[in-house]
């Protein structure tokens with residue numbers, strides 16, 4: 609379990625950019641055809657013994673909280689679950705009706721992880737990766753387990 613979960617500050621910016629580059633090939637992240645500079649979004653950091661081990665970036669718009677990126681640098685230690693719980697708390701505090709995110713069809717581990725924590729598949733946006741690549745050419749063609757990256761899977765928790 610992480611020993612602390614906190615909002616990021618300006619002094620985390622360099623680390624945030626590094627995490628985004630390492631994990632998403634760029635700090636630009638595209639979801640539903642919208643390009644985000646994820647390092648400029650509000651974000652939550654998980655720490656274990658003072659070491660930063662997890663990052664969740666998010667955007668609140670129209671009473672909805674979108675998780676734009678989520679990374680546990682040290683997996684299977686509860687970091688992802690703790691970040692997610694904090695995102696739900698932030699969404700509730702901001703009276704959001706919905707918490708949602710996009711993952712790609714290859715990310716079967718994340719799809720498992722989220723479904724076990726209350727998310728439902730709200731929509732499958734077929735071939736959306738083609739549009740994303742126009743905004744983010746670094747998006748690979750082949751993803752986890754050698755699965756072609758093709759679709760956006762929209763997952764949500766209804767907070768109403």
Ligand SMILES: CC(C)(COP(=O)(O)OP(=O)(O)OC[C@H]1O[C@@H](n2cnc3c(N)ncnc32)[C@H](O)[C@@H]1OP(=O)(O)O)[C@@H](O)C(=O)NCCC(=O)NCCS
Nearest residue numbers: 609677678679680683684685686687688689711718721724
């Ligand atoms: C998806 C992701 C964020 C999950 O984070 P995580 O920190 O590994 O998640 P947790 O540790 O909370 O849970 C993962 C598993 O570890 C186990 N676990 C959790 N806490 C544990 C602990 N203290 N001791 C042992 N095992 C533990 C859980 O059983 C869980 O398995 P389950 O999902 O089958 O229930 C992480 O795998 C990741 O960064 N993936 C790459 C990026 C990505 O795909 N992001 C999501 C798309 S935006």
